[in-house]
Amino acid sequence: MTEILQEFDINGFRDQLVHWFEEHKRDLPWRRTNDPYRIWVSEVMLQQTRVDTVIPYYNNFVQKFPTLQDLAYAEEQEILKAWEGLGYYSRVRNLQTAVREVVEHYGGKVPDTKKDISQLKGVGPYTAGAVLSIAYHKPEPAVDGNVMRVISRVLLIEEDIGKAKTRPIFEKALAKMISPDKPSEFNQGLMELGALVCTPKSPGCLLCPVREHCRAYHAGKEKSLPIKEKKTKVTVKNMAAIVLRNQKGEVLIQRRPDSGLLAKLWQFPNVEVTKSTDSPQECLEEFFRSELEISVKIESAVQKVEHVFSHLVWNITVYEGTLLSENHVTSEDTRWVDENSIESYPFPVSHQKIIEQQIRR
16 A cells, blocks of 8 residues: 555645535535435435436435435335436335434434444445545545546556455555545545546546646556456346236236345336247236236237346337236235326336336327
8 A cells, every 4th residue: 555655645636636626516416415314315326326317316305305214214115216217226225224223223313433334234335435524524435436447547556446355455545545624525526526527438637636646647548547347248138018908997017026126116017038938928918827817918019118227138028908807906016006196106217118108198
C-alpha cells in the first residue's frame, strides 16, 4: 500500500476533488437531506441503476414510506409495487429486513458505527461507507465499481477489479486518501467524477479537476483501465406467455416463487420453450392441464418481448387465450383479476410490457 501511494500528492488530490464537487455537484433529491434513512434508501436504489432512473423512484418511495417505521411494517407487496421496474428486487427485501431490525433493536436510529451497520441485512462495505460518510460525516471509504474505475486510473492500479481479492487494495488506499474533515464531499466527489467525467469508455480528461494527479493520464493508459475480465456468457431462454381471459373478461395472473429470480412478483402464466419440446401453444395447453387442471384455447401470438438481465435474456412470445373449462382456480398464488385492479400488483418489467400492450390498449 505504501508503494501505491508513494510520491502521490494526497492532500492536493483531496482538496481539488472536494472543491470541484462543492462547485459542480448535481442537485439530487437525496443530497437535500441529512436523514440517514433516506440516504440509505438512495444508496440501495443507486446500486446498478442510473441516477436519472432512480430520481422518480426515490421521490415516490420516500413519499410512501417517509420514515424507518413506515417501511419496517409495510406489506411486502406494497414495497415491491413501489420498487416495480427498478429490478434486483432482493435489494428492497433486504432493505426492509434491515430497517425493521433498526427499529426493533436500535431504537429507530440507523447505526453510526461500521461494526453495527455492517451487520444489517444487505449492508455491504460500500453501503456502510456511503451512509457513514454522507449521513454521519465519518471518514469511511465507499468503494464500488464506479469508484474503483476512477482510482484505478488515478493510481494506475493494473489489477482486475472484478476479482474479490482486488477490492481491499482500493479500500486501503482510500482509507488513507479520504478527507478527514469532509468525508462526505470526498466520497460523493469520487462518485460524481466517475458519473460525469471519468466515464467507462471515453473519460473526459480535459475537463477533469484532478488530471494533474492522474497517473494513467500521464502514462496514456486512461482508456485501458480499469482492467476487468469479460462477463460470463449470457443464457438465452425462449418463453411463451399467455393473456388468458375468462367469461367475465378477467385475466389470469400468477405469483412467482418465494425465492429466486423476481421472487414474489406477479406475472402472466408462462413456460419455457426448448427445441426438444412441442410448439409454444402445446406447451401452454399442457401447462394448464397439468398444473391447474383447466382447458384453454390458445389463439395467435400478439406480441414479442425481449428482456435482458445481467446474466440472462428472456425472449417471450405472448399469446391470447380463452378459458374452455369451468374456473377451478382458487390458489393464493394464482388468481383472476379484472383489468383495472391489475395495476395494484407488482410485475417485472417484461410483464409490464405485456400489460402496456394487451391490457391498457
